[in-house]
Amino acid sequence: xxxxxxxxxxxxxxxxxxxxxxxxxxxxxxxxxxxxxxxxxxxxxxxxxxxxxxxxxxxxxxxxxxxxxxxxxxxxxxxxxxxxxxxxxxxxxxxxxxxxxxxxxxxxxxxxxxxxxxxxxxxxxxxxxxxxxxxxxxxxxxxxxxxxxxxxxxxxxxxxxxxxxxxxxxxxxxxxxxxxxxxxxxxxxxxxxxxxxx
Amino acid sequence: xxxxxxxxxxxxxxxxxxxxxxxxxxxxxxxxxxxxxxxxxxxxxxxxxxxxxxxxxxxxxxxxxxxxxxxxxxxxxxxxxxxxxxxxxxxxxxxxxxxxxxxxxxxxxxxxxxxxxxxxxxxxxxxxxxxxxxxxxxxxxxxxxxxxxxxxxxxxxxxxxxxxxxxxxxxxxxxxxxxxxxxxxxxxxxxxxxxxxx
DNA sequence: CCGAAGTGGATATGACATATCCGCTTATGT
DNA sequence: ACATAAGCGGATATGTCATATCCACTTCGG
Numbered sequence: 001x002x003x004x005x006x007x008x009x010x011x012x013x014x015x016x017x018x019x020x021x022x023x024x025x026x027x028x029x030x031x032x033x034x035x036x037x038x039x040x041x042x043x044x045x046x047x048x049x050x051x052x053x054x055x056x057x058x059x060x061x062x063x064x065x066x067x068x069x070x071x072x073x074x075x076x077x078x079x080x081x082x083x084x085x086x087x088x089x090x091x092x093x094x095x096x097x098x099x100x101x102x103x104x105x106x107x108x109x110x111x112x113x114x115x116x117x118x119x120x121x122x123x124x125x126x127x128x129x130x131x132x133x134x135x136x137x138x139x140x141x142x143x144x145x146x147x148x149x150x151x152x153x154x155x156x157x158x159x160x161x162x163x164x165x166x167x168x169x170x171x172x173x174x175x176x177x178x179x180x181x182x183x184x185x186x187x188x189x190x191x192x193x194x195x196x197x198x
Numbered sequence: 199x200x201x202x203x204x205x206x207x208x209x210x211x212x213x214x215x216x217x218x219x220x221x222x223x224x225x226x227x228x229x230x231x232x233x234x235x236x237x238x239x240x241x242x243x244x245x246x247x248x249x250x251x252x253x254x255x256x257x258x259x260x261x262x263x264x265x266x267x268x269x270x271x272x273x274x275x276x277x278x279x280x281x282x283x284x285x286x287x288x289x290x291x292x293x294x295x296x297x298x299x300x301x302x303x304x305x306x307x308x309x310x311x312x313x314x315x316x317x318x319x320x321x322x323x324x325x326x327x328x329x330x331x332x333x334x335x336x337x338x339x340x341x342x343x344x345x346x347x348x349x350x351x352x353x354x355x356x357x358x359x360x361x362x363x364x365x366x367x368x369x370x371x372x373x374x375x376x377x378x379x380x381x382x383x384x385x386x387x388x389x390x391x392x393x394x395x396x
Numbered sequence: 397c398c399g400a401a402g403t404g405g406a407t408a409t410g411a412c413a414t415a416t417c418c419g420c421t422t423a424t425g426t
Numbered sequence: 427a428c429a430t431a432a433g434c435g436g437a438t439a440t441g442t443c444a445t446a447t448c449c450a451c452t453t454c455g456g
Contacts, residue, residue, distance in 0.1 A: 046435030162360035163353045185379035244404030
């Protein structure tokens with residue numbers, strides 16, 4: 001591993017932190033399509049300063065989101081320890097989507113199927129794997145319908161994400177409602193068999 | 199009303215149809231961000247020819263989608279005649295989303311909250327109004343939960359739309375699954391009150 | 397067969413993001 | 427204090443891309 005940390009001058013390191021903080025805010029608010037000029041300006045720095053530390057926007061985004069995503073992966077891993085697999089999955093998804101709710105950049109990164117670094121891709125796979133285990137276990141426990149698979153997770157996350165993008169009225173968080181609705185739909189319902197509407 | 203149809207030369211009218219047909223296909227396949235150059239080329243025409251008939255992309259898109267959207271509105275209106283309001287709403291949404299499924303441009307138009315013509319906006323409002331009636335009636339009939347409102351329709355449509363945008367595996371149409379899941383979640387469940395999971 | 401209508405597509409225009417360059421400033425250690 | 431490497435700012439070069447126009451040429455239709 002060619003680990004090179006050329007030891008930055010103190011002010012330079014400070015500006016690096018400012019850049020990261022500004023990028024955090026700007027990406028969270030306006031998404032990954034925000035420009036590095038936007039980020040630099042928001043940090044009160046010149047563009048050149050930002051480009052000195054990060055070769056391009058992708059590198060900056062990865063510096064920010066690799067950690068965040070891995071935190072989410074760790075949460076998923078931790079969820080595996082829960083007794084009730086369904087409840088663990090539910091809690092994990094709610095946690096992960098809470099992160100996404102406050103960070104448009106993260107949302108875009110989660111949703112983006114392609115064009116990302118190995119690092120991010122591997123983390124994503126890790127998350128999916130955990131979800132797979134949880135679903136398998138929930139099925140064993142009889143709390144999730146048999147026809148549900150891991151493949152359903154990504155679409156569900158996408159659906160909830162899309163609601164977050166909606167210019168919805170103010171402070172409420174309608175996504176929680178819909179997540180609850182959908183997750184409830186995944187449940188096995190032995191009591192509710194063959195019900196007819198009329 | 200300044201209705202002006204300057205009577206086109208026969209070849210010109212033909213090319214106008216070609217343009218509309220090409221735009222239909224291109225917008226359906228690649229969405230509204232496709233350029234008029236794309237459309238013209240796909241129609242086997244020069245760009246100038248397209249611009250001669252349609253001042254800009256928006257006008258072309260409206261020429262195509264005003265009718266489509268109004269058809270959907272008509273379907274919604276017709277749904278009001280159904281006995282079972284819940285079932286009518288379900289059938290309508292499935293119908294409307296079937297249209298959206300095969301037309302990315304339509305999807306984008308439906309989802310776009312703003313920046314559209316009065317015409318389109320009014321049609322959309324009409325659709326929403328019909329859905330409102332259906333929901334109100336379904337609640338009376340006790341087939342839909344009390345806490346559901348018209349405001350839930352747009353997010354639901356958005357969610358399903360977002361699944362359609364996913365580069366999902368081939369020919370299957372997972373959106374039907376999710377629509378069914380969500381709509382089932384809207385149902386009143388008198389049999390399923392206060393159920394505890396453990 | 398003439399003139400109005402239509403056509404094509406190269407290209408002007410304008411927006412915009414990315415990334416660089418270089419004269420000036422600042423930190424650091426001796 | 428000073429020398430010097432490191433860092434800084436931000437104007438600007440570069441590249442990409444969509445929109446829309448223009449005009450020499452062709453075709454329609456009476």
